[in-house]
Amino acid sequence: MRIVVLVKEAPDTYGERFLDLETGLADRNKSDRVLDEIVERALEYAISYAEKHEGTEVVALSMATEDATASVRKALAMGADRAVLISDGALVGADVTLTAEVLAAALTHIGYDLVIAGDQSTDGAGGVVPAALSELLDIPQITKLTTIELDDKAVSGTRVIDRVTLKLRAELPAIVSVTERFPDARFPNFKGIMAAKKKPFEVLSVADLGADIDVLAKPRAIMTEISAKPPRAAGVKIVDEGDAGNQLAEFLKKNQLV
């Protein structure tokens, strides 16, 4: 069994995040760069499964600039067996369709039984890569799972939506995405950190994948305008001079908060 987990470096959501208003890209150098939290949860599942099932290989796959190596290596420190980073200057600013095409080629190159992704990243929050991969690879997808059960033939899981819990199942090979309801990931242990440097870490370009991907061949999503989120307006200060209760009620009513 080979499980490939799609991992992504993202600006740390616990710190401040910045957008480059000229390029429209996240300004990663201004924030702490970490492995996206949802990705860590996906990895946790894959690694735990591999620990209990001999013969399971966990591969961390990422598409990013080469300086994301440290973040991707964390997947190895946590316990993934090897990592593949697709890094190519032509891919800077790739939209979701191009990202999916490249990842599909990479997955074909690596080979897989199960692909696990987070349901959406904390930075781009596109949430369509798993579906696009399902289409491109012609494999079933079951998305937004809160639990996974896996055997040699199939993957099943639970998706919780408003008042309904769905049980879903797909034959392998398949792609699944998981939500933040998945259990917390482990912290890489000291021995894992030391072992990570000795694990295989492949950095490949688009050409290395041997796939026919022409970055400029078709129109991609084009950003036409971008602006920073307006700063928060000053709040309304109510000074109690005997009628603060009424003023508060008025405010709530006016803003349709009650």
Next chain:
Amino acid sequence: MSESQVSPEDFVEILGGLREFIREAVIPLEREIAEKDEIPQSLRKQAMDLGLFGYAIDQEWGGIGLDVVQQAELGIELGYTSLAFRSMFGTNNGIAGQVIAGFGTETQKQQWLEGIASGDIVASFALTETGAGSNPGSMRTKAVKTADGWSISGEKRYITNAPIADVFMAFAKVTDETGKAKVEVFIVPSNLPGVTVGPHDKKMGQAGAWTADVHFDEVKVTDDALVGGQPGIGYKAAMTSLAKGRITIAALAVGQAQRVLDESLAYAAIAKQGDELIGNFQLVQAMLADMQVGVSAGRALVLDTARKYQSGEDTRIAPSVAKLYCTEMVGKVADLGVQVHGGAGYIREYPVEQIYRDVRLLRLYEGTSEIQQLIIGSNLMKQKLAEN
């Protein structure tokens, strides 16, 4: 001194990983640890998984094999949160584990070190007695030779991790044929008949770190329980373990001082008197400045001491200097931290209140401040007289 088994590059990542763990997994539990006077089992398990029980033990025995400088840097990081957390694995890496790692026979190492490094075994250092705190010379616990081993009797006091210990490094006096008494150290499993551990002490601070009295009542151990396999090792083992331990205590003090400074600075940047941030008051800034000076000086001193210990340049005076300075420094910094917080600093929900009580112990155990002064002063004189 043993070289590090961890490359500088790997160590940077280990330190970063530990920092993340402390901030995300330990700090949020500080109040719970203090209020329940207990480390949650889940946190203990995480510490075991991380490798914290054996970071100072060689990789050959399943540890991480950090050198003394790296241990000091790790100690500063560990000092950033509840000292009770570090105490849980402190005796395994430190005073107790180092007795076997540094002075044990191969057989003793094989029997104990793997379990100590993984945390499956908790080792405890049983030296202190009521009338023999900082001076092992006046120890009353005795070991008497029997046909096939030793019989140990005596009472130990304030023994860290005793209530959860699987094995004690028990120090006892042995009188030889000439009537001369020497301190020896024995490996005593806690489940042997005659070993009794009292209820855990109710302390001023460091809730969650348990200490207790340990009674040895004619505890029979075999010959191979004598650390090192031959007499004459105990006193040196105690002194060596304690000297190295002093660097760790100094490092923890620096970590706690850094935390107090960070907490105080954060508080000064949000708390107001009238419309003014208290951090804008110059008298508050003076306190913050004094705290920063203490932290910076302490950090530099600890790392310099660790380097000198590592190279063998100074294994005796420097650790005492570092412990004396850093533990006194953190006492002052914690006091200033409470002062910056004003009334809030006297309230349990603010970390500085706990730290103020927790760090008081650092000036007492593993040699009081006064004992450090004596070690420093007497050794300086000894060196001078040797020159003459």
